[in-house]
Amino acid sequence: MTATATARAHTNIALVKYWGKADTDLIIPQTGSLSLTLDQFYTDTTVTFDEGLTADDVIVNGERLSAQRATKVHNFLNLVRQQSSRASFARVTSVNHVPTAAGLASSASAFAALAGAASQAAGLTLDRTALSRLARRGSGSATRSIFGGFVEWHAGHDDLSSYGVPLVEKVEWPIAVVALVLDPHHKKISSRQGMQSSVNTSPFYPAWQQIVADDLAAIKPAILAQDFTTVGETLESNAMRMHALTLSAWPPYSYFNGDTLAAMQTVKELRAAGVECYYTLDAGPNLKIFCQNSDIAAITKRFSQQFGGDNVIVAHPGPGIQFLDEA
Numbered sequence: 001m002t003a004t005a006t007a008r009a010h011t012n013i014a015l016v017k018y019w020g021k022a023d024t025d026l027i028i029p030q031t032g033s034l035s036l037t038l039d040q041f042y043t044d045t046t047v048t049f050d051e052g053l054t055a056d057d058v059i060v061n062g063e064r065l066s067a068q069r070a071t072k073v074h075n076f077l078n079l080v081r082q083q084s085s086r087a088s089f090a091r092v093t094s095v096n097h098v099p100t101a102a103g104l105a106s107s108a109s110a111f112a113a114l115a116g117a118a119s120q121a122a123g124l125t126l127d128r129t130a131l132s133r134l135a136r137r138g139s140g141s142a143t144r145s146i147f148g149g150f151v152e153w154h155a156g157h158d159d160l161s162s163y164g165v166p167l168v169e170k171v172e173w174p175i176a177v178v179a180l181v182l183d184p185h186h187k188k189i190s191s192r193q194g195m196q197s198s199v200n201t202s203p204f205y206p207a208w209q210q211i212v213a214d215d216l217a218a219i220k221p222a223i224l225a226q227d228f229t230t231v232g233e234t235l236e237s238n239a240m241r242m243h244a245l246t247l248s249a250w251p252p253y254s255y256f257n258g259d260t261l262a263a264m265q266t267v268k269e270l271r272a273a274g275v276e277c278y279y280t281l282d283a284g285p286n287l288k289i290f291c292q293n294s295d296i297a298a299i300t301k302r303f304s305q306q307f308g309g310d311n312v313i314v315a316h317p318g319p320g321i322q323f324l325d326e327a
């Protein structure tokens, strides 16, 4: 039983969004969701359980977190300690591999990597379903980052039944996601706060539950058939309908900024000019554009003119969790 382990997990972009919890403690979602794991953005995390420590010690990108900022990591490690025979505190060293100040750092890759490294360092041998369930307890979207490619999160109804399942793990479809960095700063309204406000106050929330069921039913066969247009139309409409929940909440709010709206307009212009591409975005202003590899050059050229080349990042389908120091 080793006391140290290192894991790498990639972030994912939801094509059918998770937006709302049914159980806020266990992080059971209101609906299913579906994502694509991306190769460009990932987190490497090393966990060492050490009897000499008097508290969990968490270092992210070279910076030691205060006890307050490390609360979520500490709570997560408590779960791992409960499930294993390890009682000692741990040192957690985590590095986010995202382009500098990209604002694309994601709790999905962070908690998936932490779940992998902490469980292995604690001597637990979890299969990927169990790992997905564990990652879910840190951040909902992390449940999908255990797997590569297209991944569905089965909402389930309790801790045992809520986990990610790969739909197509090795993606042999020449598609890409072009990420635009429109604002590198931290989001003001966390996804945690935002989604609960939508569940509790948006009169459209019941419609959203039906939309997700319909979109999952449409997008899964379209992915399997590599039907680019159906996948694109479904993900763009799903994203806009999720964001309609923020505008219809009380008090209302939005993750869009002016550049977000300008970039959406450019996507429409590209489409009108015959470059088929579709956008989505999460709890922040940065647009992600789903496209075919043959159109990457035209899309990056247009957005580099608009926002600068450093703010345009091309990603492809990425792999599931990897253990970097398998003993």
Ligand code: PMV
Residues within 6 Å of the ligand: 013, 014, 016, 017, 018, 019, 033, 107, 108, 139, 140, 141, 142, 191, 192, 281, 282, 283
């Ligand atoms: O995992 P969380 O709690 O950060 O929530 C993620 C929410 C969205 O990114 C907006 C949608 C999703 O399915 O990833």
